[in-house]
Amino acid sequence: MTETLIKRANIIVKGLVQxxxxxxxxxxxxxxLGLVGYVRNLSNxxxxxxxxxxxxxxxxxxxxxxxxxxxxxxxxxxxxxxxNKLENFNSFRVIF
Numbered sequence: 001m002t003e004t005l006i007k008r009a010n011i012i013v014k015g016l017v018q019x020x021x022x023x024x025x026x027x028x029x030x031x032x033l034g035l036v037g038y039v040r041n042l043s044n045x046x047x048x049x050x051x052x053x054x055x056x057x058x059x060x061x062x063x064x065x066x067x068x069x070x071x072x073x074x075x076x077x078x079x080x081x082x083x084n085k086l087e088n089f090n091s092f093r094v095i096f
Contacts, residue, residue, distance in 0.1 A: 008037075008083040009058050011049040013065055015076035018045055023094045025070035033057045036089035040096070052086055 013022070018041050026039045030051060035058065037051040049065075051058060066078050 004054055006052055006086060007055050007058060008050070008052045008086050009062070010081045010083055011051065011062070011065070012042075012079040013047040013049065013069075013075055013077070014045075014079070016072075016074040017047045017069065020070050020072035022047055022070045022073045025073075026065070027092055027094050029064050030061060030092040033061055035061055036092050037087070038089070038093050038095050040094070050087070051092070052089055 023039045023041065026047070026049060030037065030039070030049075033053065035051050035053040037049065039047060039049045042048050051061060053061075062078060062080060066075060069075050
């Protein structure tokens with residue numbers, strides 16, 4: 001069953017996503033979905049997320065990124081690239 005296979009997604013979130021607690025909300029949401037990986041700010045104002053979990057979990061997470069995020073954020077685009085190589089993270093964390 002492909003729904004239970006672990007996948008990896010490399011995600012770039014664009015818009016007003018820095019300085020609005022976006023990383024903290026992202027960590028909480030990813031952890032609540034059982035996802036592992038990390039979130040970090042990029043120097044160009046975007047946020048990068050590397051996430052591993054089932055495809056269903058990741059799709060739920062992407063939907064949350066696009067439609068909710070943090071209350072003060074304004075997401076203009078979510079770019080997703082699926083990857084085959086897993087890092088086997090043991091938690092979801094914020095990288096500073």
